[in-house]
Amino acid sequence: MRFSVLVDIQLREGIADPAGSTIERVLPVLGYEGISDVSVGKTIRFEIEAVDAASARVMVGDLTDSFLTNPVIERAQLSVELSTSGSSS
Amino acid sequence: MSAVVGVVVFPGTNCEIDTIEAVNNLGGIGRIIWHGDDDLSGVDAVIVPGGFAYGDYLRPGAIARFSPAMNAVSRFARCGGPVVGICNGFQILTEAGLLPGALQKNNGLRFICEPVLVRVESPDSILTREIEAGSELTIPINHFEGNFTCDSYTLAELKGEERILFRYVDNPNGSIDNIAGICNSERNVIGLMPHPERACEELLGSSDGAILFNSLLKSL
Numbered sequence: 001m002r003f004s005v006l007v008d009i010q011l012r013e014g015i016a017d018p019a020g021s022t023i024e025r026v027l028p029v030l031g032y033e034g035i036s037d038v039s040v041g042k043t044i045r046f047e048i049e050a051v052d053a054a055s056a057r058v059m060v061g062d063l064t065d066s067f068l069t070n071p072v073i074e075r076a077q078l079s080v081e082l083s084t085s086g087s088s089s
Numbered sequence: 090m091s092a093v094v095g096v097v098v099f100p101g102t103n104c105e106i107d108t109i110e111a112v113n114n115l116g117g118i119g120r121i122i123w124h125g126d127d128d129l130s131g132v133d134a135v136i137v138p139g140g141f142a143y144g145d146y147l148r149p150g151a152i153a154r155f156s157p158a159m160n161a162v163s164r165f166a167r168c169g170g171p172v173v174g175i176c177n178g179f180q181i182l183t184e185a186g187l188l189p190g191a192l193q194k195n196n197g198l199r200f201i202c203e204p205v206l207v208r209v210e211s212p213d214s215i216l217t218r219e220i221e222a223g224s225e226l227t228i229p230i231n232h233f234e235g236n237f238t239c240d241s242y243t244l245a246e247l248k249g250e251e252r253i254l255f256r257y258v259d260n261p262n263g264s265i266d267n268i269a270g271i272c273n274s275e276r277n278v279i280g281l282m283p284h285p286e287r288a289c290e291e292l293l294g295s296s297d298g299a300i301l302f303n304s305l306l307k308s309l
Contacts, residue, residue, distance in 0.1 A: 011193075015193055015238065016193055016194065016196055016236060016238075016263060018194050018195070018196060018197060018198035019194070019198060022198055067147075067151065068147070070148055070151070070184065070191050072183075072190060072191040072238070072239065072240070073191045073193050073238060
């Protein structure tokens, strides 16, 4: 089975997010008020072959902990869904 | 016989020539270690120099640590071999798990390239044994992600074991506890953000970095 994966990586609480705070600081200049808690992270998307959703999640979890994130400063939310790309084997 | 210092080069490394020059001028023999090689035979110490290994893609050091050369460096370090990571090399050593903590973006979101005053906190390392604790050295920094961070447990351990080797006199990047360089608990693996190889001749504004290289070469 083929799954579409989205890994949403954000900085952990307490880790400086100068990009987020810089964006937040300029928003009032552009006339946008009432916006807070801006954080800048990154998303990584890929397709993965696995026997079922559970094993896909285990693989993606391992990959995320060991490579895609640095757990000292980052945390991730994972989304693993059956692929609709049509190239499934 | 002169000590051989292996200098690891990844795609994107840009401080290897300066590092080799500093080692050679001080009586050592600098030898390039290509990232695809996993052979460190004949090497007495390893320096992982600065730059932007693998373009800093994903995170600084995240991809470099999987290279054959870094596997060899990890084995070398675990057998007690001296390993020094400078700037991007420090980032690579934290990603490889050879040093604790991580380097996050500078406070203020500025790439900083300037000479800074660095205080030597402990002479108990291969890089600082020729220097008295409290000595202040002028060494340039050149980084965007040099803001050292770690959890409170790790920080307490670093302090308790006197593993903070260098502190900024005037913190330029927001590093926790003004940390500019640390070592592992065995004290053979060292990481620092300042570039001593760029401060080995008066012509460059400071020769204080040569004291660190001399210390390293004398201990081999």
